[in-house]
Amino acid sequence: MTTPGTRPTPVRRFAELWARHPRWALALKAAVSAAIAWAVAYALPGPWSDYAYYGPLGAVVASGSTVVRSAGAAVGAVGAILVGALLGRLVDFALPPGVLAVAAAVGVGTLLAGWKRWGGLGDWVVNAALFTLVLGSNDVLGYTGAFPALVAMGALVATGVNLIAPPLLVGPSRAELDRLRDILADQLDELADGLRADQLPDEDQWQERWHEIRPVLRRATAAVDQSRESSRVNTRARRHAAALERVLLRASSLQIAAEMVDDMARHVMTWERAGRDDVAFGPAVRPAVADAFERTAAGLRAEPDGAEVAADDVRDAAQTVRAAVRAARSDDGDDYFAAGTVVLALERTARAISASAAAR
Structure with a gap:
Protein backbone atom coordinates (compact mmCIF):
# COMPACT_ATOMS: atom_id res chain seq x y z
CA MET A 1 0.00 0.00 0.00
CA THR A 2 1.31 3.44 -0.95
CA THR A 3 1.99 5.84 1.92
CA PRO A 4 -0.19 8.98 1.72
CA GLY A 5 1.73 11.94 0.35
CA THR A 6 4.33 9.86 -1.51
CA ARG A 7 4.42 9.28 -5.25
CA PRO A 8 4.68 5.59 -6.12
CA THR A 9 7.42 4.49 -8.48
CA PRO A 10 6.48 2.83 -11.82
CA VAL A 11 7.50 -0.53 -10.37
CA ARG A 12 5.31 0.03 -7.31
CA ARG A 13 2.38 1.14 -9.48
CA PHE A 14 2.76 -1.98 -11.62
CA ALA A 15 2.95 -4.18 -8.51
CA GLU A 16 -0.24 -2.63 -7.10
CA LEU A 17 -1.99 -3.00 -10.46
CA TRP A 18 -0.87 -6.64 -10.68
CA ALA A 19 -2.13 -7.29 -7.15
CA ARG A 20 -5.55 -5.82 -8.00
CA HIS A 21 -5.94 -8.10 -11.04
CA ALA A 165 4.07 -19.11 -6.40
CA PRO A 166 0.98 -19.00 -4.20
CA PRO A 167 -1.36 -16.03 -4.63
CA LEU A 168 -2.29 -13.86 -1.67
CA LEU A 169 -5.43 -12.08 -2.78
CA VAL A 170 -5.26 -8.89 -0.73
CA GLY A 171 -5.35 -6.36 -3.58
CA PRO A 172 -8.79 -7.38 -4.94
CA SER A 173 -10.23 -7.21 -1.42
CA ARG A 174 -8.90 -3.69 -0.94
CA ALA A 175 -10.48 -2.63 -4.24
CA GLU A 176 -13.86 -4.14 -3.34
CA LEU A 177 -13.77 -2.56 0.11
CA ASP A 178 -12.99 0.82 -1.47
CA ARG A 179 -15.99 0.32 -3.78
CA LEU A 180 -18.18 -0.51 -0.79
CA ARG A 181 -16.97 2.56 1.11
CA ASP A 182 -17.71 4.79 -1.89
CA ILE A 183 -21.26 3.55 -2.38
CA LEU A 184 -22.00 4.00 1.33
CA ALA A 185 -20.79 7.59 1.20
CA ASP A 186 -22.73 8.25 -2.02
CA GLN A 187 -25.92 6.87 -0.44
CA LEU A 188 -25.55 9.14 2.58
CA ASP A 189 -25.02 12.16 0.31
CA GLU A 190 -28.19 11.28 -1.60
CA LEU A 191 -30.13 11.07 1.66
CA ALA A 192 -28.79 14.43 2.81
CA ASP A 193 -29.65 16.09 -0.52
CA GLY A 194 -33.17 14.70 -0.38
CA LEU A 195 -33.72 15.92 3.16
CA ARG A 196 -32.43 19.41 2.28
CA ALA A 197 -34.74 19.75 -0.74
CA ASP A 198 -37.41 22.46 -0.64
CA GLN A 199 -40.00 19.70 -0.85
CA LEU A 200 -39.50 16.18 0.49
CA PRO A 201 -39.06 13.52 -2.23
CA ASP A 202 -42.01 11.21 -2.78
CA GLU A 203 -41.65 7.42 -2.92
CA ASP A 204 -40.59 7.36 -6.59
CA GLN A 205 -38.12 10.21 -6.15
CA TRP A 206 -36.53 8.48 -3.17
CA GLN A 207 -36.18 5.33 -5.25
CA GLU A 208 -34.18 7.32 -7.79
CA ARG A 209 -31.75 8.14 -4.96
CA TRP A 210 -31.53 4.53 -3.79
CA HIS A 211 -28.18 2.72 -4.10
CA GLU A 212 -28.03 -1.08 -4.09
CA ILE A 213 -25.65 -1.62 -1.19
CA ARG A 214 -26.21 -5.32 -0.55
CA PRO A 215 -24.82 -6.62 -3.89
CA VAL A 216 -21.66 -4.53 -3.38
CA LEU A 217 -21.41 -5.84 0.18
CA ARG A 218 -21.73 -9.42 -1.07
CA ARG A 219 -18.93 -8.90 -3.61
CA ALA A 220 -16.70 -7.37 -0.96
CA THR A 221 -17.44 -10.22 1.45
CA ALA A 222 -16.69 -12.81 -1.25
CA ALA A 223 -13.39 -11.09 -2.07
CA VAL A 224 -12.37 -11.01 1.60
CA ASP A 225 -13.33 -14.68 2.04
CA GLN A 226 -11.10 -15.49 -0.92
CA SER A 227 -8.27 -13.51 0.65
CA ARG A 228 -8.66 -15.53 3.84
CA GLU A 229 -8.69 -18.77 1.83
CA SER A 230 -5.61 -17.73 -0.15
CA SER A 231 -3.61 -17.52 3.09
CA ARG A 232 -4.03 -21.25 3.71
CA VAL A 233 -1.15 -23.49 2.57
CA ASN A 234 0.64 -20.30 1.52
CA THR A 235 4.32 -19.68 2.16
CA ARG A 236 3.82 -15.91 1.66
CA ALA A 237 1.03 -15.64 4.24
CA ARG A 238 3.29 -15.11 7.27
CA ARG A 239 5.27 -12.36 5.53
CA HIS A 240 2.05 -10.53 4.62
CA ALA A 241 0.07 -11.44 7.74
CA ALA A 242 -0.25 -7.81 8.85
CA ALA A 243 -1.70 -6.73 5.49
CA LEU A 244 -4.20 -9.57 5.52
CA GLU A 245 -5.20 -8.81 9.10
CA ARG A 246 -5.83 -5.17 8.17
CA VAL A 247 -8.07 -6.25 5.31
CA LEU A 248 -10.07 -8.55 7.59
CA LEU A 249 -10.48 -5.85 10.25
CA ARG A 250 -11.50 -3.26 7.70
CA ALA A 251 -13.99 -5.66 6.13
CA SER A 252 -15.59 -6.31 9.51
CA SER A 253 -15.97 -2.59 10.25
CA LEU A 254 -17.28 -1.72 6.78
CA GLN A 255 -19.80 -4.54 6.99
CA ILE A 256 -21.23 -2.90 10.12
CA ALA A 257 -21.23 0.49 8.37
CA ALA A 258 -22.99 -1.02 5.35
CA GLU A 259 -25.72 -2.52 7.51
CA MET A 260 -26.20 0.79 9.31
CA VAL A 261 -26.30 2.91 6.14
CA ASP A 262 -28.69 0.51 4.45
CA ASP A 263 -30.92 0.55 7.53
CA MET A 264 -30.87 4.36 7.74
CA ALA A 265 -31.69 4.67 4.04
CA ARG A 266 -34.68 2.37 4.40
CA HIS A 267 -35.94 4.29 7.43
CA VAL A 268 -35.58 7.68 5.76
CA MET A 269 -37.14 6.64 2.47
CA THR A 270 -40.03 4.91 4.20
CA TRP A 271 -40.84 7.44 6.92
CA GLU A 272 -39.59 10.82 5.67
CA ARG A 273 -41.27 11.36 2.33
CA ALA A 274 -43.90 13.58 0.76
CA GLY A 275 -47.47 12.51 1.39
CA ARG A 276 -46.94 11.16 4.93
CA ASP A 277 -48.50 12.89 7.91
CA ASP A 278 -46.36 11.00 10.45
CA VAL A 279 -42.89 11.72 9.07
CA ALA A 280 -39.81 10.46 10.90
CA PHE A 281 -38.06 13.78 11.57
CA GLY A 282 -40.13 16.75 10.59
CA PRO A 283 -38.81 20.30 10.04
CA ALA A 284 -37.31 20.48 13.55
CA VAL A 285 -35.05 17.41 13.26
CA ARG A 286 -34.53 17.10 9.52
CA PRO A 287 -31.62 19.63 9.17
CA ALA A 288 -29.62 17.93 11.92
CA VAL A 289 -30.11 14.52 10.27
CA ALA A 290 -29.08 15.84 6.86
CA ASP A 291 -25.95 17.41 8.37
CA ALA A 292 -25.13 14.14 10.17
CA PHE A 293 -25.43 12.18 6.94
CA GLU A 294 -23.08 14.59 5.14
CA ARG A 295 -20.52 14.40 7.95
CA THR A 296 -20.75 10.60 8.01
CA ALA A 297 -20.16 10.45 4.25
CA ALA A 298 -17.09 12.65 4.72
CA GLY A 299 -15.92 10.37 7.53
CA LEU A 300 -16.15 7.30 5.31
CA ARG A 301 -14.09 9.04 2.61
CA ALA A 302 -11.49 10.40 5.04
CA GLU A 303 -7.85 9.38 4.69
CA PRO A 304 -6.53 7.04 7.42
CA ASP A 305 -4.63 9.79 9.24
CA GLY A 306 -7.79 11.91 9.51
CA ALA A 307 -10.40 9.22 9.98
CA GLU A 308 -10.33 9.26 13.79
CA VAL A 309 -11.11 12.98 13.78
CA ALA A 310 -13.85 12.29 11.24
CA ALA A 311 -15.28 9.57 13.48
CA ASP A 312 -15.41 12.04 16.38
CA ASP A 313 -17.21 14.46 14.06
CA VAL A 314 -19.82 11.80 13.29
CA ARG A 315 -20.29 11.16 17.02
CA ASP A 316 -20.84 14.89 17.55
CA ALA A 317 -23.36 14.91 14.70
CA ALA A 318 -25.21 11.98 16.28
CA GLN A 319 -25.38 13.86 19.58
CA THR A 320 -26.76 16.90 17.76
CA VAL A 321 -29.50 14.74 16.24
CA ARG A 322 -30.20 13.23 19.65
CA ALA A 323 -30.56 16.72 21.17
CA ALA A 324 -32.85 17.80 18.32
CA VAL A 325 -35.04 14.72 18.87
CA ARG A 326 -35.30 15.42 22.60
CA ALA A 327 -36.26 19.04 21.95
CA ALA A 328 -38.87 18.05 19.39
CA ARG A 329 -40.34 15.43 21.73
CA SER A 330 -40.74 17.99 24.48
CA ASP A 331 -42.49 20.36 22.06
CA ASP A 332 -45.03 18.05 20.40
CA GLY A 333 -44.97 14.81 22.45
CA ASP A 334 -44.33 12.50 19.46
CA ASP A 335 -42.06 9.49 20.02
CA TYR A 336 -39.73 10.02 16.99
CA PHE A 337 -38.95 6.32 17.01
CA ALA A 338 -37.40 6.26 13.51
CA ALA A 339 -35.24 9.27 14.40
CA GLY A 340 -33.98 7.51 17.51
CA THR A 341 -33.07 4.48 15.39
CA VAL A 342 -31.05 6.72 13.07
CA VAL A 343 -29.14 8.17 16.06
CA LEU A 344 -28.09 4.68 17.17
CA ALA A 345 -27.09 3.78 13.61
CA LEU A 346 -24.97 6.93 13.35
CA GLU A 347 -23.16 6.08 16.57
CA ARG A 348 -22.42 2.55 15.38
CA THR A 349 -21.24 3.90 12.03
CA ALA A 350 -18.85 6.26 13.86
CA ARG A 351 -17.32 3.29 15.68
CA ALA A 352 -17.02 1.45 12.36
CA ILE A 353 -15.24 4.43 10.76
CA SER A 354 -12.79 4.50 13.64
CA ALA A 355 -12.14 0.75 13.37
CA SER A 356 -11.77 0.97 9.60
CA ALA A 357 -9.20 3.75 9.93
CA ALA A 358 -7.13 1.65 12.33
CA ALA A 359 -7.08 -1.19 9.81
CA ARG A 360 -5.83 0.85 6.82
Whole structure:
Protein backbone atom coordinates (compact mmCIF):
# COMPACT_ATOMS: atom_id res chain seq x y z
CA MET A 1 0.00 0.00 0.00
CA THR A 2 1.31 3.44 -0.95
CA THR A 3 1.99 5.84 1.92
CA PRO A 4 -0.19 8.98 1.72
CA GLY A 5 1.73 11.94 0.35
CA THR A 6 4.33 9.86 -1.51
CA ARG A 7 4.42 9.28 -5.25
CA PRO A 8 4.68 5.59 -6.12
CA THR A 9 7.42 4.49 -8.48
CA PRO A 10 6.48 2.83 -11.82
CA VAL A 11 7.50 -0.53 -10.37
CA ARG A 12 5.31 0.03 -7.31
CA ARG A 13 2.38 1.14 -9.48
CA PHE A 14 2.76 -1.98 -11.62
CA ALA A 15 2.95 -4.18 -8.51
CA GLU A 16 -0.24 -2.63 -7.10
CA LEU A 17 -1.99 -3.00 -10.46
CA TRP A 18 -0.87 -6.64 -10.68
CA ALA A 19 -2.13 -7.29 -7.15
CA ARG A 20 -5.55 -5.82 -8.00
CA HIS A 21 -5.94 -8.10 -11.04
CA PRO A 22 -5.25 -11.69 -9.91
CA ARG A 23 -6.59 -12.99 -13.23
CA TRP A 24 -3.28 -11.97 -14.84
CA ALA A 25 -1.27 -14.13 -12.47
CA LEU A 26 -3.79 -16.94 -12.87
CA ALA A 27 -3.44 -16.79 -16.66
CA LEU A 28 0.36 -16.82 -16.45
CA LYS A 29 0.46 -19.78 -14.06
CA ALA A 30 -2.12 -21.69 -16.10
CA ALA A 31 -0.04 -21.19 -19.25
CA VAL A 32 3.16 -22.30 -17.51
CA SER A 33 1.43 -25.33 -15.96
CA ALA A 34 -0.09 -26.37 -19.29
CA ALA A 35 3.27 -26.06 -21.04
CA ILE A 36 5.03 -28.17 -18.40
CA ALA A 37 2.27 -30.79 -18.44
CA TRP A 38 2.44 -31.00 -22.25
CA ALA A 39 6.22 -31.40 -22.22
CA VAL A 40 6.06 -34.16 -19.60
CA ALA A 41 3.23 -36.01 -21.32
CA TYR A 42 4.85 -35.75 -24.75
CA ALA A 43 8.11 -37.19 -23.38
CA LEU A 44 6.36 -40.31 -22.06
CA PRO A 45 6.47 -43.55 -24.06
CA GLY A 46 3.49 -44.69 -26.10
CA PRO A 47 0.60 -45.05 -25.83
CA TRP A 48 0.73 -42.28 -23.20
CA SER A 49 2.39 -39.72 -25.44
CA ASP A 50 -0.33 -40.33 -28.04
CA TYR A 51 -2.75 -38.59 -25.67
CA ALA A 52 -0.37 -35.87 -24.46
CA TYR A 53 -3.04 -33.17 -24.81
CA TYR A 54 -4.79 -34.49 -21.70
CA GLY A 55 -1.86 -33.28 -19.58
CA PRO A 56 -2.54 -29.56 -20.31
CA LEU A 57 -6.25 -30.25 -19.85
CA GLY A 58 -5.59 -31.39 -16.28
CA ALA A 59 -3.42 -28.32 -15.69
CA VAL A 60 -6.19 -26.01 -16.85
CA VAL A 61 -8.78 -27.75 -14.67
CA ALA A 62 -6.59 -27.42 -11.55
CA SER A 63 -5.42 -23.83 -12.15
CA GLY A 64 -7.33 -22.23 -9.29
CA SER A 65 -7.14 -18.78 -7.77
CA THR A 66 -5.81 -20.22 -4.49
CA VAL A 67 -3.74 -23.25 -3.51
CA VAL A 68 -6.72 -24.75 -1.69
CA ARG A 69 -8.98 -24.36 -4.72
CA SER A 70 -6.31 -25.71 -7.01
CA ALA A 71 -5.88 -28.85 -4.90
CA GLY A 72 -9.63 -29.26 -4.52
CA ALA A 73 -10.18 -28.95 -8.27
CA ALA A 74 -7.42 -31.49 -8.92
CA VAL A 75 -8.96 -34.08 -6.60
CA GLY A 76 -12.51 -33.44 -7.82
CA ALA A 77 -11.66 -33.53 -11.53
CA VAL A 78 -9.48 -36.64 -11.34
CA GLY A 79 -12.08 -38.45 -9.25
CA ALA A 80 -14.88 -37.53 -11.66
CA ILE A 81 -12.79 -38.59 -14.66
CA LEU A 82 -11.94 -41.96 -13.10
CA VAL A 83 -15.62 -42.65 -12.42
CA GLY A 84 -16.59 -41.47 -15.90
CA ALA A 85 -13.89 -43.58 -17.57
CA LEU A 86 -15.02 -46.65 -15.64
CA LEU A 87 -18.63 -45.94 -16.61
CA GLY A 88 -17.64 -45.62 -20.28
CA ARG A 89 -15.85 -48.96 -20.18
CA LEU A 90 -18.80 -50.69 -18.49
CA VAL A 91 -21.24 -49.30 -21.05
CA ASP A 92 -18.92 -50.33 -23.89
CA PHE A 93 -18.74 -53.83 -22.42
CA ALA A 94 -22.49 -54.19 -21.84
CA LEU A 95 -23.95 -52.54 -24.95
CA PRO A 96 -23.13 -52.50 -28.67
CA PRO A 97 -21.82 -49.23 -30.11
CA GLY A 98 -24.56 -46.84 -31.11
CA VAL A 99 -27.36 -44.63 -29.88
CA LEU A 100 -28.31 -46.80 -26.91
CA ALA A 101 -24.75 -46.89 -25.55
CA VAL A 102 -24.38 -43.12 -25.83
CA ALA A 103 -27.75 -42.57 -24.13
CA ALA A 104 -26.83 -44.94 -21.30
CA ALA A 105 -23.43 -43.27 -20.72
CA VAL A 106 -24.94 -39.78 -20.66
CA GLY A 107 -27.96 -40.75 -18.54
CA VAL A 108 -26.06 -42.65 -15.87
CA GLY A 109 -23.20 -40.15 -16.00
CA THR A 110 -25.59 -37.25 -15.42
CA LEU A 111 -26.98 -39.01 -12.35
CA LEU A 112 -23.50 -39.62 -10.97
CA ALA A 113 -22.49 -36.04 -11.74
CA GLY A 114 -25.08 -34.80 -9.26
CA TRP A 115 -23.01 -35.92 -6.26
CA LYS A 116 -22.22 -32.79 -4.24
CA ARG A 117 -18.73 -33.99 -3.34
CA TRP A 118 -17.54 -33.29 -6.88
CA GLY A 119 -17.42 -29.61 -5.95
CA GLY A 120 -18.87 -28.33 -9.22
CA LEU A 121 -16.77 -30.69 -11.37
CA GLY A 122 -19.38 -33.40 -11.75
CA ASP A 123 -19.80 -32.72 -15.48
CA TRP A 124 -16.45 -34.43 -15.97
CA VAL A 125 -18.17 -37.74 -15.20
CA VAL A 126 -20.29 -37.36 -18.33
CA ASN A 127 -17.42 -36.02 -20.42
CA ALA A 128 -15.07 -38.81 -19.40
CA ALA A 129 -17.74 -41.46 -20.02
CA LEU A 130 -18.34 -40.17 -23.56
CA PHE A 131 -14.63 -39.72 -24.33
CA THR A 132 -13.88 -43.25 -23.14
CA LEU A 133 -16.87 -44.74 -24.96
CA VAL A 134 -16.32 -42.99 -28.29
CA LEU A 135 -12.64 -42.02 -28.52
CA GLY A 136 -11.22 -44.96 -26.60
CA SER A 137 -13.06 -47.72 -28.43
CA ASN A 138 -10.03 -48.53 -30.62
CA ASP A 139 -7.51 -48.50 -27.72
CA VAL A 140 -9.38 -49.78 -24.70
CA LEU A 141 -6.53 -50.32 -22.27
CA GLY A 142 -4.24 -47.54 -23.45
CA TYR A 143 -6.85 -44.79 -23.56
CA THR A 144 -8.62 -45.80 -20.36
CA GLY A 145 -5.33 -45.69 -18.45
CA ALA A 146 -3.80 -42.66 -20.15
CA PHE A 147 -6.80 -40.33 -19.98
CA PRO A 148 -7.21 -40.10 -16.18
CA ALA A 149 -3.49 -40.54 -15.49
CA LEU A 150 -2.44 -37.65 -17.75
CA VAL A 151 -5.18 -35.39 -16.40
CA ALA A 152 -3.99 -36.23 -12.87
CA MET A 153 -0.41 -35.44 -13.86
CA GLY A 154 -1.45 -32.06 -15.30
CA ALA A 155 -3.48 -31.29 -12.21
CA LEU A 156 -0.51 -32.09 -9.98
CA VAL A 157 1.69 -29.81 -12.06
CA ALA A 158 -0.79 -26.92 -11.72
CA THR A 159 -1.09 -27.49 -7.98
CA GLY A 160 2.69 -27.56 -7.67
CA VAL A 161 3.05 -24.29 -9.60
CA ASN A 162 0.50 -22.71 -7.29
CA LEU A 163 2.43 -23.97 -4.28
CA ILE A 164 5.67 -22.48 -5.61
CA ALA A 165 4.07 -19.11 -6.40
CA PRO A 166 0.98 -19.00 -4.20
CA PRO A 167 -1.36 -16.03 -4.63
CA LEU A 168 -2.29 -13.86 -1.67
CA LEU A 169 -5.43 -12.08 -2.78
CA VAL A 170 -5.26 -8.89 -0.73
CA GLY A 171 -5.35 -6.36 -3.58
CA PRO A 172 -8.79 -7.38 -4.94
CA SER A 173 -10.23 -7.21 -1.42
CA ARG A 174 -8.90 -3.69 -0.94
CA ALA A 175 -10.48 -2.63 -4.24
CA GLU A 176 -13.86 -4.14 -3.34
CA LEU A 177 -13.77 -2.56 0.11
CA ASP A 178 -12.99 0.82 -1.47
CA ARG A 179 -15.99 0.32 -3.78
CA LEU A 180 -18.18 -0.51 -0.79
CA ARG A 181 -16.97 2.56 1.11
CA ASP A 182 -17.71 4.79 -1.89
CA ILE A 183 -21.26 3.55 -2.38
CA LEU A 184 -22.00 4.00 1.33
CA ALA A 185 -20.79 7.59 1.20
CA ASP A 186 -22.73 8.25 -2.02
CA GLN A 187 -25.92 6.87 -0.44
CA LEU A 188 -25.55 9.14 2.58
CA ASP A 189 -25.02 12.16 0.31
CA GLU A 190 -28.19 11.28 -1.60
CA LEU A 191 -30.13 11.07 1.66
CA ALA A 192 -28.79 14.43 2.81
CA ASP A 193 -29.65 16.09 -0.52
CA GLY A 194 -33.17 14.70 -0.38
CA LEU A 195 -33.72 15.92 3.16
CA ARG A 196 -32.43 19.41 2.28
CA ALA A 197 -34.74 19.75 -0.74
CA ASP A 198 -37.41 22.46 -0.64
CA GLN A 199 -40.00 19.70 -0.85
CA LEU A 200 -39.50 16.18 0.49
CA PRO A 201 -39.06 13.52 -2.23
CA ASP A 202 -42.01 11.21 -2.78
CA GLU A 203 -41.65 7.42 -2.92
CA ASP A 204 -40.59 7.36 -6.59
CA GLN A 205 -38.12 10.21 -6.15
CA TRP A 206 -36.53 8.48 -3.17
CA GLN A 207 -36.18 5.33 -5.25
CA GLU A 208 -34.18 7.32 -7.79
CA ARG A 209 -31.75 8.14 -4.96
CA TRP A 210 -31.53 4.53 -3.79
CA HIS A 211 -28.18 2.72 -4.10
CA GLU A 212 -28.03 -1.08 -4.09
CA ILE A 213 -25.65 -1.62 -1.19
CA ARG A 214 -26.21 -5.32 -0.55
CA PRO A 215 -24.82 -6.62 -3.89
CA VAL A 216 -21.66 -4.53 -3.38
CA LEU A 217 -21.41 -5.84 0.18
CA ARG A 218 -21.73 -9.42 -1.07
CA ARG A 219 -18.93 -8.90 -3.61
CA ALA A 220 -16.70 -7.37 -0.96
CA THR A 221 -17.44 -10.22 1.45
CA ALA A 222 -16.69 -12.81 -1.25
CA ALA A 223 -13.39 -11.09 -2.07
CA VAL A 224 -12.37 -11.01 1.60
CA ASP A 225 -13.33 -14.68 2.04
CA GLN A 226 -11.10 -15.49 -0.92
CA SER A 227 -8.27 -13.51 0.65
CA ARG A 228 -8.66 -15.53 3.84
CA GLU A 229 -8.69 -18.77 1.83
CA SER A 230 -5.61 -17.73 -0.15
CA SER A 231 -3.61 -17.52 3.09
CA ARG A 232 -4.03 -21.25 3.71
CA VAL A 233 -1.15 -23.49 2.57
CA ASN A 234 0.64 -20.30 1.52
CA THR A 235 4.32 -19.68 2.16
CA ARG A 236 3.82 -15.91 1.66
CA ALA A 237 1.03 -15.64 4.24
CA ARG A 238 3.29 -15.11 7.27
CA ARG A 239 5.27 -12.36 5.53
CA HIS A 240 2.05 -10.53 4.62
CA ALA A 241 0.07 -11.44 7.74
CA ALA A 242 -0.25 -7.81 8.85
CA ALA A 243 -1.70 -6.73 5.49
CA LEU A 244 -4.20 -9.57 5.52
CA GLU A 245 -5.20 -8.81 9.10
CA ARG A 246 -5.83 -5.17 8.17
CA VAL A 247 -8.07 -6.25 5.31
CA LEU A 248 -10.07 -8.55 7.59
CA LEU A 249 -10.48 -5.85 10.25
CA ARG A 250 -11.50 -3.26 7.70
CA ALA A 251 -13.99 -5.66 6.13
CA SER A 252 -15.59 -6.31 9.51
CA SER A 253 -15.97 -2.59 10.25
CA LEU A 254 -17.28 -1.72 6.78
CA GLN A 255 -19.80 -4.54 6.99
CA ILE A 256 -21.23 -2.90 10.12
CA ALA A 257 -21.23 0.49 8.37
CA ALA A 258 -22.99 -1.02 5.35
CA GLU A 259 -25.72 -2.52 7.51
CA MET A 260 -26.20 0.79 9.31
CA VAL A 261 -26.30 2.91 6.14
CA ASP A 262 -28.69 0.51 4.45
CA ASP A 263 -30.92 0.55 7.53
CA MET A 264 -30.87 4.36 7.74
CA ALA A 265 -31.69 4.67 4.04
CA ARG A 266 -34.68 2.37 4.40
CA HIS A 267 -35.94 4.29 7.43
CA VAL A 268 -35.58 7.68 5.76
CA MET A 269 -37.14 6.64 2.47
CA THR A 270 -40.03 4.91 4.20
CA TRP A 271 -40.84 7.44 6.92
CA GLU A 272 -39.59 10.82 5.67
CA ARG A 273 -41.27 11.36 2.33
CA ALA A 274 -43.90 13.58 0.76
CA GLY A 275 -47.47 12.51 1.39
CA ARG A 276 -46.94 11.16 4.93
CA ASP A 277 -48.50 12.89 7.91
CA ASP A 278 -46.36 11.00 10.45
CA VAL A 279 -42.89 11.72 9.07
CA ALA A 280 -39.81 10.46 10.90
CA PHE A 281 -38.06 13.78 11.57
CA GLY A 282 -40.13 16.75 10.59
CA PRO A 283 -38.81 20.30 10.04
CA ALA A 284 -37.31 20.48 13.55
CA VAL A 285 -35.05 17.41 13.26
CA ARG A 286 -34.53 17.10 9.52
CA PRO A 287 -31.62 19.63 9.17
CA ALA A 288 -29.62 17.93 11.92
CA VAL A 289 -30.11 14.52 10.27
CA ALA A 290 -29.08 15.84 6.86
CA ASP A 291 -25.95 17.41 8.37
CA ALA A 292 -25.13 14.14 10.17
CA PHE A 293 -25.43 12.18 6.94
CA GLU A 294 -23.08 14.59 5.14
CA ARG A 295 -20.52 14.40 7.95
CA THR A 296 -20.75 10.60 8.01
CA ALA A 297 -20.16 10.45 4.25
CA ALA A 298 -17.09 12.65 4.72
CA GLY A 299 -15.92 10.37 7.53
CA LEU A 300 -16.15 7.30 5.31
CA ARG A 301 -14.09 9.04 2.61
CA ALA A 302 -11.49 10.40 5.04
CA GLU A 303 -7.85 9.38 4.69
CA PRO A 304 -6.53 7.04 7.42
CA ASP A 305 -4.63 9.79 9.24
CA GLY A 306 -7.79 11.91 9.51
CA ALA A 307 -10.40 9.22 9.98
CA GLU A 308 -10.33 9.26 13.79
CA VAL A 309 -11.11 12.98 13.78
CA ALA A 310 -13.85 12.29 11.24
CA ALA A 311 -15.28 9.57 13.48
CA ASP A 312 -15.41 12.04 16.38
CA ASP A 313 -17.21 14.46 14.06
CA VAL A 314 -19.82 11.80 13.29
CA ARG A 315 -20.29 11.16 17.02
CA ASP A 316 -20.84 14.89 17.55
CA ALA A 317 -23.36 14.91 14.70
CA ALA A 318 -25.21 11.98 16.28
CA GLN A 319 -25.38 13.86 19.58
CA THR A 320 -26.76 16.90 17.76
CA VAL A 321 -29.50 14.74 16.24
CA ARG A 322 -30.20 13.23 19.65
CA ALA A 323 -30.56 16.72 21.17
CA ALA A 324 -32.85 17.80 18.32
CA VAL A 325 -35.04 14.72 18.87
CA ARG A 326 -35.30 15.42 22.60
CA ALA A 327 -36.26 19.04 21.95
CA ALA A 328 -38.87 18.05 19.39
CA ARG A 329 -40.34 15.43 21.73
CA SER A 330 -40.74 17.99 24.48
CA ASP A 331 -42.49 20.36 22.06
CA ASP A 332 -45.03 18.05 20.40
CA GLY A 333 -44.97 14.81 22.45
CA ASP A 334 -44.33 12.50 19.46
CA ASP A 335 -42.06 9.49 20.02
CA TYR A 336 -39.73 10.02 16.99
CA PHE A 337 -38.95 6.32 17.01
CA ALA A 338 -37.40 6.26 13.51
CA ALA A 339 -35.24 9.27 14.40
CA GLY A 340 -33.98 7.51 17.51
CA THR A 341 -33.07 4.48 15.39
CA VAL A 342 -31.05 6.72 13.07
CA VAL A 343 -29.14 8.17 16.06
CA LEU A 344 -28.09 4.68 17.17
CA ALA A 345 -27.09 3.78 13.61
CA LEU A 346 -24.97 6.93 13.35
CA GLU A 347 -23.16 6.08 16.57
CA ARG A 348 -22.42 2.55 15.38
CA THR A 349 -21.24 3.90 12.03
CA ALA A 350 -18.85 6.26 13.86
CA ARG A 351 -17.32 3.29 15.68
CA ALA A 352 -17.02 1.45 12.36
CA ILE A 353 -15.24 4.43 10.76
CA SER A 354 -12.79 4.50 13.64
CA ALA A 355 -12.14 0.75 13.37
CA SER A 356 -11.77 0.97 9.60
CA ALA A 357 -9.20 3.75 9.93
CA ALA A 358 -7.13 1.65 12.33
CA ALA A 359 -7.08 -1.19 9.81
CA ARG A 360 -5.83 0.85 6.82
